[in-house]
Amino acid sequence: MSFLPRIAITMGDPTGIGPEIIVKAIASGQFSQHCRPLVIGRSSILRRASMASGLDLSVVPITSLDQWQASDDENRIGKVKLWCLETGDSASDLAIQAVVDVRGGQAAYDCLLCAAQLALDGSVDAIVTAPLHKVALQNSGHDWPGHTELLAHLCGVQEYAMMLYLPPGRPRHGGPAGFGVVHVTLHMALREIFNHIKIEAIDEKIRLANDVFTRIRNSLGIDPKPRIAVAALNPHGGESGRFGAEEQTIIEPAVAMAQRMGIHVVGPLPVDTLMPKAVDGAFDAVIAMYHDQGHIALKLLDMFDAVNVTLGLPIIRTSVAHGTAHDIAWQNKAEASGMVQAVLTAARMVGTNQAS
Numbered sequence: 001m002s003f004l005p006r007i008a009i010t011m012g013d014p015t016g017i018g019p020e021i022i023v024k025a026i027a028s029g030q031f032s033q034h035c036r037p038l039v040i041g042r043s044s045i046l047r048r049a050s051m052a053s054g055l056d057l058s059v060v061p062i063t064s065l066d067q068w069q070a071s072d073d074e075n076r077i078g079k080v081k082l083w084c085l086e087t088g089d090s091a092s093d094l095a096i097q098a099v100v101d102v103r104g105g106q107a108a109y110d111c112l113l114c115a116a117q118l119a120l121d122g123s124v125d126a127i128v129t130a131p132l133h134k135v136a137l138q139n140s141g142h143d144w145p146g147h148t149e150l151l152a153h154l155c156g157v158q159e160y161a162m163m164l165y166l167p168p169g170r171p172r173h174g175g176p177a178g179f180g181v182v183h184v185t186l187h188m189a190l191r192e193i194f195n196h197i198k199i200e201a202i203d204e205k206i207r208l209a210n211d212v213f214t215r216i217r218n219s220l221g222i223d224p225k226p227r228i229a230v231a232a233l234n235p236h237g238g239e240s241g242r243f244g245a246e247e248q249t250i251i252e253p254a255v256a257m258a259q260r261m262g263i264h265v266v267g268p269l270p271v272d273t274l275m276p277k278a279v280d281g282a283f284d285a286v287i288a289m290y291h292d293q294g295h296i297a298l299k300l301l302d303m304f305d306a307v308n309v310t311l312g313l314p315i316i317r318t319s320v321a322h323g324t325a326h327d328i329a330w331q332n333k334a335e336a337s338g339m340v341q342a343v344l345t346a347a348r349m350v351g352t353n354q355a356s
Contacts, residue, residue, distance in 0.1 A: 004036045005125040005350035007343055008118050010111040011041025011087075012130025013137075015095050015104040016324025017334035019049035022130055024336035025343060026082050027055045035347040038068055038124065040111045043084040044093050050082075053332050061086050065123055087114045098329040105136030112147065116154045119315035126316035126346040130339070131324040145187035148310050151317055160312035161208045162186055163285070164298045164321055167345055172301055175281035177216045177226075181294035182209045182287050182311065193290045197233060197246060202254035202287065206230065208311040209285040210263045217284070219352040229274055230255050230267030230287040231294075237270045251289075271297070295321075304337045307345045318346040 012018030022039055023046060031037055039046060043061035050057040058081045062068055068083050092107035115127040129147050137144060144150040152160040161182050168178040182205050185196045206228060213226035230251060234244035241248060251268040258265045267274075271288070275297045278286050288294030298306055299321065306321035320338035328334060 004034065005347045006123075007031075007035045007037050007346050008085075008115040008124040008127045009037055009039045009339075009343065010115045010127065010129045011039060011045065011107065012111070013104040013108045013133045013324050014042065014045045014092055015097055015099055015101050015136070015329065016131055016133060016326055017329045018108075018130030018132075018324065019045050020053055020330065020332070020334045021320065021336040021339040022046065023050045023053055023055055023057055023082065024334070025339040027053075027057050027080055028336070028340060029080060030340055031343060031347075034344055035350075037083070037343060038065075039082060039084045040087050040115045040118075041084055042088060042090075042093055042107070043086060046082060046084055049330075052330055057082055059084055065118075085114070087111050098326050098331075100133055100136050100139075100326065102136060102139045105133060105138070105140035105142070108132035109137060109140060109142045109150075112150065113154070116151060116315065119317075120155065125350045126318070128339070128342045128346050129317065129319040131320060131322065133324045133326070147308075147317075147319060148186060151310055151313060155313045155315060157312055157314070159204050159208065160310060161205050163209070163212065163309045163311050164294060165307045165309050165345065166279075166298065166302055166305060167307065167341060167348075170302070170305065172279045173305070174279060175284060176222055177213055177220060177284050179279055179283075179298075180209065180213065180285045180309070181298050182285055183289075183291060183294050184287060185290045187291065190290070194246070197250055197289060199250055199254045199257065202230065202251060203257050205287050206254070206258040206263060206265055207261075209287060210258075210265075212309070212311055213284040215352040216349075219348075225264055226284045227282070228258075228263065228265040228285045228287065229269055229278060229283040230265060231271040231274055231289055232268035233289045235270070237268055304335050305341050306338065307342045309345070309349075316346055316349045318342045318349070 088110035095103040238247040308319040
């Protein structure tokens, strides 16, 4: 049997749509030729999610990775199997569905901690995270803005970035390597953004984007030189300082710094005209200055095929590009295609690491 990447999928916050999109994604049968998924969570919650989704899914609880490693996960006959490494306190089984619950926040934290450690010690090849709720996480005693910052802390890295990524193969998904948006600033109030737009921060994100797309393009057998564009911060690129001087004093020097390192990068460019060019294949990656500048544009293109990738970690981590969606949780309404894409992208990224 050829090598199949081992992918750990965290349950996320059990009060949201995480369990539902996981069971639907695994039941779809789209992973058998690409990877071996292992869910990190509570088997009792996943069974409830399977029943609530009307699925005939066999949830197999395990307490040791040896049980999973020794298993035949091909699902050749009968029900599709969902292997679940029991993780966290049983109190999370009682978290109230579709309600922000401190027990859900703790469960999401426990699952992420377990998955990250498995990836760091080489027991799995990548992790995929289902959504967590930031208030529930904070109420459970873990004051992190989100997955990205917490994972950077767990992995002990200082240079990292969130990239929203559209895999290649569909219209307006960029060029042959797909299309990514990497954010200079992330989870913070708008009024704080100007204090965090620094030459060094922009240069760091350019380098991270260049690294990941070099590996993606190399694995696809295409010219490994990524094409990167940096978005302006102010409207119309600042209009030569009329609407702000950040383009001239901060962004242009950062772009020049990266160009001196041999990176194919241009900018700053007004984002309203930059994005249409990028999605049609002119650039592999756009460096956005703040959260919504990148998120809104990319999610309008393809909300459920978008994948969240954390750059700069010593492990591979992908995620869906949406939240816990408590308003539709546990009603069999959640769309699972984002989870499917997140898992398949993680599996492909394992391949890019091996090819590099």
